[in-house]
Amino acid sequence: MNATLHGVRLGLERGLREFRHSLRSSDQFFTLFSSIGFLTVLWFQRDSRVEDTSLTLAALTLPSIIGMSVVFGGLVGPAGQLAVNREDGTLLRAKAVPNGMVGYLVGRVTQTSLDTAFAQLAFLVPGAFLVDVLAGVGAADLLALVAVLLLGMLATLPWGAVIGSIAKSPGSAMGMTMLPIMGVTAISGIFYPITAMPGWLQAVAQVFPMYWAGHGTRWALLPDAAAAAELGGTWRLPLAVVVLGTWAVVGFLVAPTILRRMARRESGSDMESRRQAALQRIS
Template sequence: MSAAIRAGLARGIIELRHGLADFQEWAFNLIVIGSLVVVLWFQRDSTVEGTTLPLAALTLPSLAGLMIAYGGFLAMSSSLAYDREDGTLLRAKATPNGIVGYLVSRIVYTAATALITIVVMLAAGRIIVDDLTVDWLVLAWVVVLGLASVLPWGAMIGARTRSSASSTGLTFLILGGLVGISGIFYPVTAMPGWLQAVAQVFPMYWLGHGVRAALLPDAAAAAELGGEWRLWQAAGVIGAWAVAGMLLAPAVLRRMARRESGSTVQASKQRIMSRGY
């Protein structure tokens, strides 16, 4: 098992190096970052109701929380589903502890890519937003725990869907619904009370809340639910999703691996060909 983990770490680092050298691998992420920076640009002259805080200053940390979820959840689900279709998982299954090594490599690559994307977005947003103070300790644990809370769930979505297309579609649907109620683009305090309660069940809201606590001055907490930073609560909810995902994901992935065979890979390839890909 330890050998498989070491092999997975090495493979993940190699894949990251290759990915960094391939512009096409990053083109979509750069387009997403550019779109979000445009949102910040249009919000730069607006202020949060009841405060002097620019709306862009509140939105940027929320977007960073979104990118944690997007980078871990969507990237993991789509890559695992794609690797099922092209036979990568079947080849991994044929080697001792190959599935473990494969998953470690995917986690390394996905987490590193998400971290780089977040850094790039924060650097770009910093040009527009001036009212930022950084608590590096809080930012570090929110990012690490946040990735841990979404990576296993992304892996489970990728393991349960039939194709990479359906995996991507389902993931976008889930993320879209959570973004809509989590105060990413619109203050959650302005939403109905029942919707605020629903938002606080999921990690998306707390990821944004945690990053805002790490990047904004203490006075900005007045715009939050309860009027204060609730970092213990954020850690509890995000941590609960991380633990639940880590407990459930191995069983789901083992079941998926047992079902992989040459016939299932061939069926996946035929579906791709029938779609004209």
């Protein structure tokens, strides 16, 4: 078997194994807690009507949260995991074996994708009982949803890896992802229509993947009448593809260079200094 393909196969196996392990660990507490929080939001929004539509605010929020989760997972997951693996020596060990970095990166992508899909299902399944507008969703709509989510993942995964490569610690990686994501989420029409925001904030939101991932998931799951709550009163799927695709292309051009540079600089002494810094933070 080709050595690179062998590394890919090992990475897939590693990603699946680590995902199964995460299902039995306390890591899923955050997923459960987040799902309960989002479902609570839907419960309070279930009777609020959106202006110019016959839909409830909960009907717009549910698919928006699905789009938000793929951006969140694509950025925070790889950034945190890469920072942790640099600190505990996992990355250094991967670097030391043939095609180890290939297997490592494939494993990270596999686990991140599965973690994100699990989090979405944990919210979407019970959410469907609160938001009856999803009852008319068919197979074509679900395929469209999968396509949007895959594009959203491609637009964010490489940037999560970049952040994890330049962060000095897991804590700084979280700070570099969580705080910006919270700010962008607040202006991207996830929990209420973006049309309620000032024009300049609407323009800022449309630069980032968050808004377009939410726009795409709403397009996939909601009826055509829901477009009245969007900017311009219409679905802008071609522009969504362009923006998300641009983030993906630029990310995959930038990330490999930064990852290679980071891997070349990894050494036992660097890992030990990070480990000692981590022990000091704990103590």
